[in-house]
Amino acid sequence: MLETSFIVYRLPPYYANISKRLIKSPKLYFVDTGLAANLLGIEEKNQIETHPLRGSLFENLIISETLKFRYNQGKRENLFFFRDTKGHEVDLLYQIANEIIPVEIKAAGTVRNDFYKGLDYFSQYVCPAQKKILLYDGDRNEERSRAIVTNPREFFPWLS
Numbered sequence: 001m002l003e004t005s006f007i008v009y010r011l012p013p014y015y016a017n018i019s020k021r022l023i024k025s026p027k028l029y030f031v032d033t034g035l036a037a038n039l040l041g042i043e044e045k046n047q048i049e050t051h052p053l054r055g056s057l058f059e060n061l062i063i064s065e066t067l068k069f070r071y072n073q074g075k076r077e078n079l080f081f082f083r084d085t086k087g088h089e090v091d092l093l094y095q096i097a098n099e100i101i102p103v104e105i106k107a108a109g110t111v112r113n114d115f116y117k118g119l120d121y122f123s124q125y126v127c128p129a130q131k132k133i134l135l136y137d138g139d140r141n142e143e144r145s146r147a148i149v150t151n152p153r154e155f156f157p158w159l160s
Helices: 033-039 045-050 054-072 113-126
Strands: 008-011 027-030 079-083 089-096 099-106 133-136 148-150
Touching (some): 008 054, 027 054, 045 054, 054 079, 054 089, 054 099, 089 113, 099 113, 113 133
Parallel strands (some): 099 133, 133 148
Antiparallel strands (some): 008 027
């Protein structure tokens, strides 16, 4: 009922290779991140900065806005996530035709080397990616050798 009324969205897992030990349960996101924040008891903007679920809320925001971006273009969802039983994970896989763009989402103001770990693993062992995106809560928007580093304001132009 929550999914039918567009309150929550189930992000399906990506599993192209059956022989790998992958997590195959969908992840649940709120379509309205404000509702999720309210249910967590967040009433003021400054509460988010120190909230233990800040990263999850940021990820929820990006997933829900990407879903809306696809719908507003008149396209099917074609969104997935990747996680295996060894803990390798990519937060969002954005599919355009036969191309899959892995997107790692981090609620940090600065980029660290360990942020690329899931992107590197996915591209090397699961599905080669022409374009990899590290989306973070900072101000920079640049192409680096390991991935495109961008922020939410500059994210959607990279998906075309």
